Amino acid sequence: xxxxxxxxxxxxxxxxxxxxxxxxxxxxxxxxxxxxxxxxxxxxxxxxxxxxxxxxxxxxxxxxxxxxxxxxxxxxxxxxxxxxxxxxxxxxxxxxxxxxxxxxxxxxxxxxxxxxxxxxxxxxxxxxxxxxxxxxxxxxxxxxxxxxxxxxxxxxxxxxxxxxxxxxxxxxxxxxxxxxxxxxxxxxxxxxxxxxxxxxxxxxxxxxxxxxxxxxxxxxxxxxxxxxxxxxxxxxxxxxxxxxxxxxxxxxxxxxxxxxxxxxxxxxxxxxxxxxxxxxxxxxxxxxxxxxxxxxxxxxxxxxxxxxxxxxxxxxxxxxxxxxxxxxxxxxxxxxxxxxxxxxxxxxxxxxxxxxxxxxxxxxxxxxxxxxxxxxxxxxxxxxxxxxxxxxxxxxxxxxxxxxxxxxxxxxxxxxxxxxxxxxxxxxxxxxxxxxxxxxxxxxxxxxxxxxxxxxxxxxxxxxxxxxxxxxxxxxxxxxxxxxxxxxxxxxxxxxxxxxxxxxxxxxxxxxxxxxxxxxxxxxxxxxxxxxxxxxxxxxxxxx
Amino acid sequence: xxxxxxxxxxxxxxxxxxxxxxxxxxxxxxxxxxxxxxxxxxxxxxxxxxxxxxxxxxxxxxxxxxxxxxxxxxxxxxxxxxxxxxxxxxxxxxxxxxxxxxxxxxxxxxxxxxxxxxxxxxxxxxxxxxxxxxxxxxxxxxxxxxxxxxxxxxxxxxxxxxxxxxxxxxxxxxxxxxxxxxxxxxxxxxxxxxxxxxxxxxxxxxxxxxxxxxxxxxxxxxxxxxxxxxxxxxxxxxxxxxxxxxxxxxxxxxxxxxxxxxxxxxxxxxxxxxxxxxxxxxxxxxxxxxxxxxxxxxxxxxxxxxxxxxxxx
Numbered sequence: 001x002x003x004x005x006x007x008x009x010x011x012x013x014x015x016x017x018x019x020x021x022x023x024x025x026x027x028x029x030x031x032x033x034x035x036x037x038x039x040x041x042x043x044x045x046x047x048x049x050x051x052x053x054x055x056x057x058x059x060x061x062x063x064x065x066x067x068x069x070x071x072x073x074x075x076x077x078x079x080x081x082x083x084x085x086x087x088x089x090x091x092x093x094x095x096x097x098x099x100x101x102x103x104x105x106x107x108x109x110x111x112x113x114x115x116x117x118x119x120x121x122x123x124x125x126x127x128x129x130x131x132x133x134x135x136x137x138x139x140x141x142x143x144x145x146x147x148x149x150x151x152x153x154x155x156x157x158x159x160x161x162x163x164x165x166x167x168x169x170x171x172x173x174x175x176x177x178x179x180x181x182x183x184x185x186x187x188x189x190x191x192x193x194x195x196x197x198x199x200x201x202x203x204x205x206x207x208x209x210x211x212x213x214x215x216x217x218x219x220x221x222x223x224x225x226x227x228x229x230x231x232x233x234x235x236x237x238x239x240x241x242x243x244x245x246x247x248x249x250x251x252x253x254x255x256x257x258x259x260x261x262x263x264x265x266x267x268x269x270x271x272x273x274x275x276x277x278x279x280x281x282x283x284x285x286x287x288x289x290x291x292x293x294x295x296x297x298x299x300x301x302x303x304x305x306x307x308x309x310x311x312x313x314x315x316x317x318x319x320x321x322x323x324x325x326x327x328x329x330x331x332x333x334x335x336x337x338x339x340x341x342x343x344x345x346x347x348x349x350x351x352x353x354x355x356x357x358x359x360x361x362x363x364x365x366x367x368x369x370x371x372x373x374x375x376x377x378x379x380x381x382x383x384x385x386x387x388x389x390x391x392x393x394x395x396x397x398x399x400x401x402x403x404x405x406x407x408x409x410x411x412x413x414x415x416x417x418x419x420x421x422x423x424x425x426x427x428x429x430x431x432x433x434x435x436x437x438x439x440x441x442x443x444x445x446x447x448x449x450x451x452x453x454x455x456x457x458x459x460x461x462x463x464x465x466x467x468x469x470x471x472x473x474x475x476x477x478x479x480x481x482x483x484x485x486x487x488x489x490x491x492x493x494x495x496x497x498x499x500x501x502x503x504x505x506x507x508x509x510x511x512x513x514x515x516x517x518x519x520x521x522x523x524x525x526x527x528x529x530x531x532x533x534x535x536x537x538x539x540x541x542x543x544x
Numbered sequence: 545x546x547x548x549x550x551x552x553x554x555x556x557x558x559x560x561x562x563x564x565x566x567x568x569x570x571x572x573x574x575x576x577x578x579x580x581x582x583x584x585x586x587x588x589x590x591x592x593x594x595x596x597x598x599x600x601x602x603x604x605x606x607x608x609x610x611x612x613x614x615x616x617x618x619x620x621x622x623x624x625x626x627x628x629x630x631x632x633x634x635x636x637x638x639x640x641x642x643x644x645x646x647x648x649x650x651x652x653x654x655x656x657x658x659x660x661x662x663x664x665x666x667x668x669x670x671x672x673x674x675x676x677x678x679x680x681x682x683x684x685x686x687x688x689x690x691x692x693x694x695x696x697x698x699x700x701x702x703x704x705x706x707x708x709x710x711x712x713x714x715x716x717x718x719x720x721x722x723x724x725x726x727x728x729x730x731x732x733x734x735x736x737x738x739x740x741x742x743x744x745x746x747x748x749x750x751x752x753x754x755x756x757x758x759x760x761x762x763x764x765x766x767x768x769x770x771x772x773x774x775x776x777x778x779x780x781x782x783x784x785x786x787x788x789x790x791x792x793x794x795x796x797x798x799x800x801x802x803x804x805x806x807x808x809x810x811x812x813x814x815x816x817x818x819x820x821x822x823x824x825x826x827x828x829x830x831x832x833x834x835x836x837x838x839x840x841x842x843x844x845x846x847x848x849x850x851x852x853x854x855x856x857x
Contacts (some may be wrong), residue, residue: 127634127673203673204634292669293637300647309633392631396684399595399625399697400648403617542597544588 022279025139029147033121034154041155044113047478049162051486052106052180056098056170062491069097076100077231081362084228084331090253095172099180099251105485107246108220110159110188114152115195115212121148123199123208126284135283145196145278149271152192160185176252179260183246186263190242191216193270200277203286210316217320219243221327228331242266302402306410309388310381314418317377321370321422325429328366329441332359332434360510363430363441367509368502370426371448372481374419378456379477381415386463386470389543404538412460412530419452437509444508450522451501455480457529464533467543546609548573548695548726549594554603556589556750563589565750566603571728576721578737578744579730582835586750587730588628591699594728595625608695621650624688628700628730630680632672638683639668645687657690663712677704689716696720696727702736714740734827746834753834758827765825765833766799769808774816783807794818 034041063069073092076082089100122144125131131144160181167177194215198208219241226238227247238244242263249259281287299305385408388394397407427445431438459473466472480500487497497503501522506515549571556564564586571577581587592598594607596616605612607619624645632641642661646652661668664682675683681704688696702713710733717740720727731737737744738758745755754761766787773794780796781789785804790797800808802825812820 290671290674293635293640293671295637295639295668297637297640297643299636299640299644302648305644308636312635392627392629393633395592395595395597396625396627396630396645397648398597398616399620399623400645401617401621401650402648406617539599541599542592544592544597 022140022142023146024143025134025137026143026146026150029121029134029139029143030150033117033147033151037117037120037151037155041113041117041151041158045155045158045162047482048106048109048113049159049166051482052098052102052163053166053170055101055486056094056167056172058491059097059101060094060171063094063097066092069093072097073100080228080231081331083231084224084328085365087223087227087247088231088233090233090250091176093172093176093252094170095167095174095176095180096252098167098170098172099176099253103180103183103247103249103251104220104223104243106184107187107243108216110156110184111191111216111243112213113155113159114188114192115209115216117152117155118148118192118195119199119205119208119212121151122196123202124205127203127205129284131283142275142278145199145274149192149196153189156185156188156192159188172252175255179249179255179257180251182260183249183251183263186260186267187242187246189267190263190270193267193274196274197270197277200274200281201287203284203288203290206313210313214316214320216243217324221324223247224331225327301410302397302407303410303413305397306384306414310384310411310414310418313381314414314421317418317422318425321374321426322429325370325426325431326433329430329433329435332362332366332430363434363437363509364444364507366430367427367441367444367448368484368505370423370430370445371452371502371505372484374423374426374448374452375455375477375481377422378415378419378452379459379473381418382412382456382459382463383470383473384415385411386467389467392544395542395544398542405534408460408464408534408537412456415456416453419456420446420449423448423452440509443514447506447508447514447519448502450519450526451480451505453526454501454522454529457526457533460533461529461536462533464536464540467540546573547571547606548575548608549577549728550604550606551590551594552604554590554593554605555601556586556593556598557601563750564593564600564603567747567750568752568755569745569747570755571726572743573726574721574724575742576717576727576729576740578741579728579747580732580737580744580831581747585747587747588699589750590747591625591697591728591730594697595620595623620648622694624649624691624693624696626681626684626688626696626698626701628703630677630684632675632680632683634671634673636672637669638666638672638675638679641672641683642668642687642690645684646691650692652687652690653692657686660686660690660716663716664709678706678709681705682709685713685716689720694725696725698727699730700732701729702731702733710736734831738827746831748834761830762802762825765802765830767802767805767825768797768799768821768823769812770797770821770823771795771812772818772820773812774818777815778811780808780811783811 059069063072069092073089073096076086076089086101087104090096091099125134125144134144163181163184164177167173167180191212195208195212198211199205202208202211220243222237222241223244226235226241226244227233229235229237233244233248233250238247245259245263248256250256277287299308385394394407398404423445424442427442428438430445431441434441455473455477458476459470462473463470480502483492483497483500484502487500504518504522506513506518508514547570549569551567551569554564554567555562567586567590569579569590579587579590589598593600593605594612596612596619599613608622610619612619632638642657643652646657664686666679666682666686670679672680681701685701688698702710705713714736717727717729729737729741741758743755743757744761746753773796776794777791777796780786780791780798783804784807785801786808787799788797796812798808
């Protein structure tokens with residue numbers, strides 16, 4: 001009954017073509033979205049939000065005097081490679097250091113959260129055909145997009161609250177906390193709107209996510225390049241990047257509130273574009289029409305099918321790794337640009353890359369970053385098996401002359417082989433960009449593979465043995481990534497760091513050189529886990 | 545004749561749900577076997593067990609003389625399957641999918657493929673996402689009928705087809721039978737079952753409640769009798785197999801188990817018959833009687849009177 005009273009005026013509006021009719025049904029759709037995201041969204045908000053305050057607490061205890069913090073800030077700003085990664089330090093208070101350390105990564109992660117929420121409630125609903133039935137009810141043309149953006153807004157607002165409260169609790173409260181939280185949430189909303197536009201242009205939710213992720217990646221790389229060139233965030237390249245805007249809000253350092261208006265303007269412009277497109281588009285269709293395909297097919301094996309399905313994603317990942325590799329390789333030279341011999345910088349580098357030589361340490365840190373991103377590739381690719389199975393597309397293939405192992409092996413070859421490919425390309429890119437040490441950098445990049453494979457193997461095991469919990473593979477990978485990204489900075493105890501397979505890898509290039517023991521042990525563990533996962537897959541029921 | 549499919553005492557549970565509860569099914573080689581039952585009665589579960597996609601908790605199942613779980617891959621070269629809900633890859637064309645499935649089975653007859661694409665009026669160049677439900681089913685049907693296999697398992701294959709295509713489908717099934725292939729056809733379209741199937745099995749709540757030829761089954765159901773008599777009816781109520789007897793003066797309506805028809809007719813003619821209408825059970829009545837939860841009760845049969853039968857036709 002409530003639904004009727006609520007939407008009746010809107011329905012009346014639609015007949016006259018007014019704007020309210022376009023939005024009819026937004027409230028129930030928003031409630032549906034929040035209900036569906038009731039687990040995912042709080043986890044994102046709390047984990048991401050809490051990471052700010054935990055970094056703050058660590059800085060407060062690691063660098064407990066103003067002098068130590070000032071020393072850290074000076075050495076960080078003096079080093080162009082580190083600036084590329086984190087941006088410049090604008091203020092050496094605890095809050096200022098948290099902002100320095102977290103604004104780029106935190107903004108990018110808020111963007112990823114927002115893109116997942118928006119695509120999930122727009123293009124994914126259309127692609128699965130669910131939107132068709134929803135839109136047959138009293139649901140306006142622009143209501144799904146509005147509901148999705150409102151859901152993203154709620155998530156980002158909650159994130160901003162958690163960050164503000166957490167920073168106040170860890171010695172970095174006040175206007176700076178508000179500015180930092182708003183900058184992060186603003187970046188989230190900005191990319192939520194980018195995702196909303198991408199959702200209008202592609203018929204595939206996967207492609208829409210990939211396009212938005214590519215824009216986020218490009219923004220990050222632009223900011224890195226800009227920060228490498230200047231130590232105050234004033235480079236044109238930094239200003240070309242939305243993530244650079246968040247940095248230029250300068251939380252805790254005489255906040256530039258007007259930069260938040262720039263972000264708000266970008267949100268408004270993008271939202272207007274997405275709305276215009278959404279209002280003119282057919283449900284389920286996109287502006288890029290589907291082209292006809294061949295009348296005869298050449299795919300003849302399960303592997304061929306897997307390759308065909310994963311081809312686009314593999315190409316996208318390979319290109320991204322090549323670009324990121326070359327750009328960060330090019331920034332490597334600056335690692336040695338130290339003002340004097342600063343022990344503190346050295347220490348930071350050593351924690352990240354575990355190296356004594358600064359250039360090697362920076363390269364090692366880059367290689368390990370590539371490795372952690374490649375872990376996301378392998379998990380996503382392994383979970384395609386789960387997606388194919390739950391969508392009902394695996395069933396008729398398995399009803400053909402294909403064993404389960406044969407079917408899974410096709411996708412796994414692309415997951416595990418693809419990880420090797422993108423790491424090789426990323427390593428080559430780094431070496432080319434840097435211009436020296438090609439064999440060492442390539443080798444270092446490939447040495448990351450055992451840890452990546454191990455995370456892929458965990459996904460295979462979960463998928464095979466506990467298919468309903470297969471998405472938990474993302475959680476496992478997420479924990480390892482968080483340990484790798486934030487762990488060294490906040491000096492986590494070794495037993496905690498040891499949870500991540502990346503901790504056990506030899507620190508390459510340079511250092512003590514290749515250690516075969518942990519590499520072989522990780523690889524062997526991965527092989528065992530994949531074997532166990534496949535054995536479980538063979539024995540269980542196909543999901544229906 | 546050898547058996548293409550034998551299933552005995554099959555049990556399968558999903559958590560607390562008992563999807564299959566001792567199901568039996570026998571399909572002779574070369575026959576078209578109708579597989580019927582209400583929604584959720586376990587038809588698709590049975591088919592998935594037969595395809596080795598689900599592992600039965602207990603009971604025996606054999607497909608073409610082999611074990612569907614352990615010999616899945618070898619068996620699948622001789623089996624074509626059309627699921628009820630066909631999902632295609634969005635970026636693969638229908639033609640690509642047909643050829644893929646053909647290759648994943650025993651191979652594809654190119655001439656037959658071309659012929660089927662034409663008869664089903666399918667555009668094989670369209671991509672997966674752009675097909676309607678009926679066209680997605682056509683993709684799966686063309687792939688199945690053009691494949692070089694011994695057994696076709698069709699799970700509600702025509703639920704999205706238009707009447708013209710339904711006719712093409714029925715022709716194809718008839719051709720397959722003429723070529724000696726075995727077909728297990730799960731369907732809710734009773735006219736389809738009636739015209740295509742040699743034998744049918746009806747299942748309910750995971751158990752087989754009836755199996756045999758349609759003629760056999762008709763024999764087991766009730767015939768509606770409505771008569772105007774010359775004299776008062778006598779002793780009809782005491783005859784075995786009589787249900788829902790309604791006497792209004794000289795007008796009598798009743799239902800009688802078809803194998804007990806003879807005694808009723810004798811009793812009626814003893815009273816003298818002025819008019820007599822005898823309606824054989826429709827296929828719908830047959831199924832509705834089995835589908836209704838209260839299968840043993842008379843209510844189900846009454847409800848399934850001519851009105852329903854006519855409407856369903």
